[in-house]
Amino acid sequence: MRRVRSRSRVATPASRENPGKKTGRRGTRASSAQSGNRAVDAPSSILVIDIGGSKVKMLATGHAEPRRIASGERLTPQRMVKTVLSACKDWDFAAVSIGYPGLAGAQGPRSEPGNLGPGWVGFNFAAAFDRPVRIINDAAMQALGSYEGGRMLFLGLGTGVGSALIAQNVILSLELGELPARGGEALGIVLGRNGLKRRGKRAWRRELARTIERFTAAFTVDYVVLGGGNARLVQRLPSGTRIGNNLAAFRGGFRLWHLPDVPTLSADGESSAQSPAGRWRVI
Numbered sequence: 001m002r003r004v005r006s007r008s009r010v011a012t013p014a015s016r017e018n019p020g021k022k023t024g025r026r027g028t029r030a031s032s033a034q035s036g037n038r039a040v041d042a043p044s045s046i047l048v049i050d051i052g053g054s055k056v057k058m059l060a061t062g063h064a065e066p067r068r069i070a071s072g073e074r075l076t077p078q079r080m081v082k083t084v085l086s087a088c089k090d091w092d093f094a095a096v097s098i099g100y101p102g103l104a105g106a107q108g109p110r111s112e113p114g115n116l117g118p119g120w121v122g123f124n125f126a127a128a129f130d131r132p133v134r135i136i137n138d139a140a141m142q143a144l145g146s147y148e149g150g151r152m153l154f155l156g157l158g159t160g161v162g163s164a165l166i167a168q169n170v171i172l173s174l175e176l177g178e179l180p181a182r183g184g185e186a187l188g189i190v191l192g193r194n195g196l197k198r199r200g201k202r203a204w205r206r207e208l209a210r211t212i213e214r215f216t217a218a219f220t221v222d223y224v225v226l227g228g229g230n231a232r233l234v235q236r237l238p239s240g241t242r243i244g245n246n247l248a249a250f251r252g253g254f255r256l257w258h259l260p261d262v263p264t265l266s267a268d269g270e271s272s273a274q275s276p277a278g279r280w281r282v283i
Helices: 031-035 078-087 125-129 138-147 194-201 201-219 229-233 246-254
Strands: 046-051 055-060 065-069 094-098 134-135 150-158 160-165 171-174 221-225 241-243 264-266 267-273
Touching: 031 094, 031 138, 046 078, 046 138, 046 246, 055 078, 055 246, 065 078, 065 134, 078 125, 094 125, 094 138, 094 246, 125 134, 134 138, 134 246, 138 150, 138 160, 138 171, 138 221, 150 201, 150 229, 194 201, 201 221, 201 229, 201 267, 221 246
Parallel strands: 046 094, 094 134, 150 221, 221 241
Antiparallel strands: 046 055, 055 065, 134 264, 150 160, 160 171, 264 267
16 A cells, blocks of 8 residues: 655645744734635634643644643533633734534534533634634544645544544544444444553554554555554554654644635634635535
8 A cells, every 4th residue: 555745735834834933923813704714814823722531732823832731521611711721821823723522513513522521512612712713623633734645544542533534635524433343342442542441552452453454445545644642552553554743733723724615713603615626625
């Protein structure tokens, strides 16, 4: 199986996508919401929030080191916003990208996360942050940041199993963790944190290798990218598989504002634009 190394079609100017380079410019909070979703209207400074089951990680344009706050079953969206703003009070940003650990649509979260507090569906993130917001599934955001062209499958190995497919300029969030593994147990349980503890590393690695082989054939992908905290436990990578960069989620969050067909949430509601055929889409 060939490994694609072509340049990503979502590549953007380094000053906007490189978290370690200072831009020296301040964006306006309302610019993206007022001017639509065209890539040329992307804000100059973005705060990316990657929400996980055990911690929330943040990184803003012009900064190199992410910051973290605790996550868990008591984390509500109100508490998340308040804590993030407090932790990042010395950072300037004009817009927010959120990687959400669940189903996300044009209006934000579509389902409550199983390992966080309640109240995510229907919460007005743009009003809470007082900035335009774009929300995407966390695995899709990591996939976007890991993409190098061709047809790619992303698997996030953490509390559960996140998954996303990128092909033909379409980002498709998947729920492969709901599929049964051998023995009938859900794949998200077998390859998630609890399955790793219960089965041990050796059995976990064998099941992961079988899973990658099956999905590679089923989705006819050019390559597979592994992300999430437990990806570091993989010793032998199957052919056509690589470990994603630790900053992939943040790169995806920055890239998200350069895609023309992603809904932007404002304090007044959702603003979306239909992109022409052949342009990027998030499904």
